[in-house]
Amino acid sequence: MSDFLIVGAGILGLSHAYAAARRGLRVKVFERSATPLGASIRNFGQALVSGQPPGQMLELAKASRVIWAHWAEHAGFALKRNGSLLLARTALEQDLLEAFCNGRALEHGYPVELLQGAALDALYDGQFRHHRAALRGLDDQQVYSREAIPALVNYLREQLGVEFHFSTLVREVEPGFLTTTAGRFSGEHIVVCSGHDYQTLLAEPMAQLQPQVCRLQMLRARPCFGLDLQHSLLTGLSCLHYGAYADLPQAQALRAEIQAGSPHLLENGIHLLISPTPHGELIIGDSHAYGSDASPFNAEQVDNWMIELAEQTLGGRIEVLERWQGVYGSGGPGPFSLLAVAPGVSAALMHSGVGMSVGPALAEGHIARLI
Template identity: 55%
Template sequence: MKNFDVIVVGAGILGIAHAYAAARRGQSVAVIERSRQAHGATIRNFGQVLVTGQAPGQMARYARQTRQLWVELAQRADFHVRTNGSLVLARSVAEQDVLEEFAAGRLDSGGYRADLLSARETARLFDGRLEHHCAALRGLDDLQIYSREALPAITRYLAESLGVAFITATLARQTREGEVRTTAGDFGARHVFVCPGHDYLTLMPEVFAPLELELSRLQMLRVAFESHAFALDRPLLTGLSCVHYGAFADLPSAVALRQHFQARHPFLMDNGIHLLVSPTPYGELIIGDSHRYGVDAPPFNSEAIDDALLDLASQTLGARLRVIERWQGVYGAHGPAPFSVIPVDPRTTVAVMHSGVGMTVGLAIGENAVAAALGG
């Protein structure tokens, strides 16, 4: 049996976060991953680190801590990160009401760093391309990562600079009290962190069963401008997103906005559609997303959902768009909180996301879980 100080099961963002935190503490670390390279939620997302969108309290604190860790990690591992914030656009007076209520009552008390832009100020952005909006909230702390390139870069950095051993194409079949049985043999560690993504059956199903967890399936698109192109340099959201994110969703104006959308746009609400736009480093845009929940993730996409996303993006950007690529994202959903960190035994900890903000809080989850288990 080969032994390490720390073994991490799963090489997605939570697994990487735990491995990074442990290796920085001078621990010998192995990461066991069933694929050659993790290809789950961590590379299928927008790469938005949306500090401004997180609910006050622990989620906002973890988002701010994760932001610092992302900037540090991007410098060390040499991958692309945008640090110039994001824009939440108000397309109507009702959406503007949400942004104004947030700015007046929650922005300072919650420790957020953001500016509320008037219609005139919004119209000055990008040579007037957004002038058809009523207002905008400019989040100053928000980041964007190009996930499909960032994860391999981080993996290389951990292996080459911090000595992390990656044991890939290997299934972990059982773990208990510091021992991990896999298809490549048995391994031992002072502590094991299990980060299985949305796989609730392979390892310790008895831990997950009482939580009655579900999956969220998303439809996402990579597009290019077909007309009226401009150089978007930060992620965009609209007021439609405010009814989904904890920083806004419980505000009275956001509750009223949700009721308005449900009455006027039931298809959007029934399919959990809200617009997110992330520019890639190559001048393309990642747009989405939708949400369908269940215990499984059927592989079949709805063209009506893709059409709705394209319509929303075209209206927001004032441009025609051409689809380059389509895919599904899948992540864990409907847990007791946005994430869970569960001590299973004195030498085993399980960490899973129950929401789509792993990029926003994941590094802090790993940092704090490792500190709790190992000290320091």
């Protein structure tokens, strides 16, 4: 018998596996695909501290930062630790960042600094001087998820003894047992980390959360000019999306300005994020469409709007190399849910796109409570 049986090899499943295995417990992980293919490898790889709302989410992000550093060192994947840049393009966006730095950032201990004037001009030899300010999130980190997640799997398997069962569908969960396409397995604790799949396992308790699915359009591109980007980039549009800023009075004024001038950005949930890969490319997005299912059809116009925003922000042209959809769980009663379903059976679900930012510490706390 194992101590923990974990369903799902995304960031939440792997984080739970790590938290249990580092305590010397026997862990098995089950994943229906041959390699992780869900939200955890389709994302920007941004582990943001600066964007989290004050309170629990901010503290989880700070604690997760330490875990990411440990993983990068021991699993051998690239981790950018020099922070993020949130660029203010307009006077209202600048006002919002100044208000945040003078108020909430001081009150709640956000590790940030506001760059303006000469400090802004010095970034990347003046590449961003056409903006008004930049909020640097000092503790923000970024990985290339396509490489980091498989490396984390190898680390858990080879150094911590976690047993992985890929290409294995879990058909049924009951206290003490999993029934799978590879047979029946017994374990003292079972944790279901099934991402946005709300129907295969534990459908009834998950349905009570009224979960939804969020669908994103995303791109991988190459800059057509000299830019060795080493920071994750955001813009003032992100202030309408992230809890650290979204409830500030200045954010409401900014929303009204965008609604008046560029309503298509709000209608499609577009707020620009750009992440550099270790190979000199850029991951660019994203849009947000919510519903019970994710439509398979991308709108070219949405991609064009994101490309236009990216080129304006970067100050140069880009060449698109790849397009895909990100899909993650949304809705629910809060940013995440930890469900105690039956004796020895629980589920961990994210209802927002910040699993990379808070997932490691969230799992650490959950495993500690379970044992």
